[in-house]
Amino acid sequence: MVDSLLGLLTPRQNWTILTGAGLSTGSGIPDYRDAKGAWKRASPVTLQEFMGSAAVRQRYWARSLIGWPVFRQARPNAAHHALAKLEGLGRIAQVITQNVDGLHQQAGSLQVVDLHGRLDAVVCMQCIDRSPRADWQSTLLQANPHWQVGNASAAPDGDADLEGVDFSAFTVPPCPHCGGIIKPDVVFYGENVPLARVRSAMESLERSDALLVVGSSLMVYSGLRFVHAAKSRGMPVAAINLGVTRADAELDIKLQMPCDEALTHLVTQMERRSVPFLN
Numbered sequence: 001m002v003d004s005l006l007g008l009l010t011p012r013q014n015w016t017i018l019t020g021a022g023l024s025t026g027s028g029i030p031d032y033r034d035a036k037g038a039w040k041r042a043s044p045v046t047l048q049e050f051m052g053s054a055a056v057r058q059r060y061w062a063r064s065l066i067g068w069p070v071f072r073q074a075r076p077n078a079a080h081h082a083l084a085k086l087e088g089l090g091r092i093a094q095v096i097t098q099n100v101d102g103l104h105q106q107a108g109s110l111q112v113v114d115l116h117g118r119l120d121a122v123v124c125m126q127c128i129d130r131s132p133r134a135d136w137q138s139t140l141l142q143a144n145p146h147w148q149v150g151n152a153s154a155a156p157d158g159d160a161d162l163e164g165v166d167f168s169a170f171t172v173p174p175c176p177h178c179g180g181i182i183k184p185d186v187v188f189y190g191e192n193v194p195l196a197r198v199r200s201a202m203e204s205l206e207r208s209d210a211l212l213v214v215g216s217s218l219m220v221y222s223g224l225r226f227v228h229a230a231k232s233r234g235m236p237v238a239a240i241n242l243g244v245t246r247a248d249a250e251l252d253i254k255l256q257m258p259c260d261e262a263l264t265h266l267v268t269q270m271e272r273r274s275v276p277f278l279n
Contacts, residue, residue: 001255002265005212008236008253010270012209014093017083018226020216022241024099026077026260028070031215046190051125051181055167062170064184065140065147068133071101071119079214080107082263087111094204098216098223100186113201115193115222117186126180136182143171193222205229213239215259218246 009015021031049056076084084107086092095104095112100119104112122136123129147170175182187193205211211230216239218224227247230237238253239245240262248254255262 001253001257002262002269004253005238005240005255005262005266006269008238009091009210009212009266012236013091014208015086015091015210015212016205016208016226016230017092017095018211018213018216018223019083019095019097019099019104020214020218020223020241021099022215022217023079023097023259024074024077024101024103024215026079026258027074027101027103029074029099029101044189047188048190050183050188054172057172057181058167058170061140061172062144062147062165062167065137065144068137072134074101074103076103076107078260079263080104080109082260082267083214084108085267093208094201096201096205096223096226098220100184111204113197113204115187115197115201117184119184119186121185122182123185124175124178124180125183127175127178129175129177130185133184139173143173187222189220198225201226202229206233209235211235211237213237213241213245213247213251214263215241216245217241217243 021029025031045056045060050060080103083092083095083104087095087109092109093111095109096115097104097112098115100114100116102114102118102120120133121130122133173182174180205226206229208230211226213223213227216223218227224246227237227250231250236252237247237250238255239247239251240255240257240259242256242258245251245254
């Protein structure tokens with residue numbers, strides 16, 4: 001099957017890559033959906049819930065206080081490194097990622113659009129001041145020195161799965177500059193991706209010759225829109241994903257393989273065949 005993907009991509013010089021949560025599972029970050037596209041856990045908090053309820057914010061940040069250290073320690077896996085290598089060899093014009101972990105950049109990819117933002121920063125929703133998530137972690141710890149929970153498993157968004165816990169005593173400090181609500185600098189469900197970010201990704205896609213989707217079920221429109229845009233331009237679209245995608249009927253090729261295995265094999269085969277790359 002990788003040979004069929006190689007046959008589709010090789011004649012085309014500039015690829016756009018769209019990545020999702022399935023790419024980072026090999027780095028220890030859980031994904032959201034099962035092979036059928038259904039949620040594996042309760043759906044993520046929406047922007048409206050987060051902004052409208054102090055109790056929701058208490059729950060979110062209490063879970064994040066526990067989950068952030070695990071998320072922060074994640075490192076790129078073979079799939080991230082394979083994509084960085086392909087970019088260095090001149091094949092990948094752009095990576096559009098729906099992930100918020102920054103692992104593409106850690107692996108060495110340079111042309112990356114963080115479609116949904118980055119979890120390593122927080123933003124005040126009133127004065128728009130941005131600061132490192134590590135600093136906010138220290139603030140949360142200082143405000144909640146006695147906060148302790150039992151064993152908790154990591155969740156996809158850098159928080160932790162905590163059940164049966166009373167969050168009412170958890171303190172969420174306000175913005176130190178204006179007293180506003182602090183939110184992770186990521187796009188929540190119910191929140192629009194910044195238009196400038198979408199335009200930048202679309203402009204690069206228009207200069208590409210193929211779209212490869214890696215590790216995404218495409219169940220949310222923020223990613224699916226790029227498949228529709230590629231098809232409207234007559235561009236071939238392939239996917240590497242273990243489960244169903246919302247765009248299965250539109251794909252020219254689909255590989256149901258682990259992302260790291262498929263991408264590593266793709267790089268190996270291209271090198272073995274001495275495929276010429278652009279400088």
